[in-house]
Amino acid sequence: MAPFILVLYYVALNLLLYDIGSKEPFLLPRRINFNLLNKLIEQAKNPRGKLGSFMLGIMNSAHTEMNKWAFEQMTFRENMKILDIGCGGGRTIQLLSKQSPNGKIYGIDYSQQAVNNSIKANKRDVATGKVHICQANVIDLAFPNNYFDVATAFQTHYFWPDLENGVKEVYRVLKPEGSFSIVAEVYKINYHMDSYNTKEEIEQCLKRIGFNKITIIENKTKKWICIKGIK
Ligand SMILES: C[S@@+](CC[C@H](N)C(=O)[O-])C[C@H]1O[C@@H](n2cnc3c(N)ncnc32)[C@H](O)[C@@H]1O
Numbered sequence: 001m002a003p004f005i006l007v008l009y010y011v012a013l014n015l016l017l018y019d020i021g022s023k024e025p026f027l028l029p030r031r032i033n034f035n036l037l038n039k040l041i042e043q044a045k046n047p048r049g050k051l052g053s054f055m056l057g058i059m060n061s062a063h064t065e066m067n068k069w070a071f072e073q074m075t076f077r078e079n080m081k082i083l084d085i086g087c088g089g090g091r092t093i094q095l096l097s098k099q100s101p102n103g104k105i106y107g108i109d110y111s112q113q114a115v116n117n118s119i120k121a122n123k124r125d126v127a128t129g130k131v132h133i134c135q136a137n138v139i140d141l142a143f144p145n146n147y148f149d150v151a152t153a154f155q156t157h158y159f160w161p162d163l164e165n166g167v168k169e170v171y172r173v174l175k176p177e178g179s180f181s182i183v184a185e186v187y188k189i190n191y192h193m194d195s196y197n198t199k200e201e202i203e204q205c206l207k208r209i210g211f212n213k214i215t216i217i218e219n220k221t222k223k224w225i226c227i228k229g230i231k
Helices: 002-022 030-045 049-062 064-072 091-099 112-121 123-128 163-173 186-192 199-209
Strands: 081-085 104-109 131-135 148-154 174-185 212-219 224-230
Touching (some): 030 049, 049 112, 064 148, 064 174, 091 123, 104 112, 112 123, 112 131, 123 131, 148 163, 174 186, 186 224, 199 212, 199 224
Parallel strands (some): 081 148
Antiparallel strands (some): 212 224
16 A cells, blocks of 8 residues: 555656646646645755655655766766765765765755755765765855865755855865766756846856856756856
């Protein structure tokens, strides 16, 4: 019974999320649909409790394909210090750990539920000290200047209340020549962001903060975007 409910829920969630793109609710009556939708969006923004934990599990599977595509746009070495911002359920950290076998991977998320789930998903690497995960807001990172080789932000920047200060903080903790990649589904950027939602605006924002060699790569079929800047 449980797997059946899981599949049903997953289908419903996907339909609802596609729904955001079309702005035309079709699964349930409009009012119920929007209430449910707001609850799900709140949980994606700051996962809490059992429902949050469940959503983090869904995100782990739903985002894997996009993560792998985005990794093809990045450069990894075997001993890098990598920061994953808004690490959610911790799947990205697992994948990053494979990209840098002798590296150190750090995950931060402002949801305690996400931190708990990420630690669980990476328990072996956490036990050996290869992976560190802690609760933090992107605008206030407890890391020294010039610390990371790579920083990633998957499906999270559109939730940051202060994007510009978040990006400034990422710039501070990156080493010179370090790279920062923002990866997201385009329709979520358009849905959640009133500003910085065009390629020009986000590029200008990264430039203002000091990033250079900015590249914007799109997967037109899947409607994914990877915005990358070098410190
Ligand atoms: C949609 S989930 C994406 C999770 C994961 N990166 C993935 O791709 O599956 C967004 C995550 O960003 C986190 N988040 C949102 N705003 C944040 C902020 N200002 N600082 C740190 N984490 C944040 C949320 O708590 C949530 O876990």
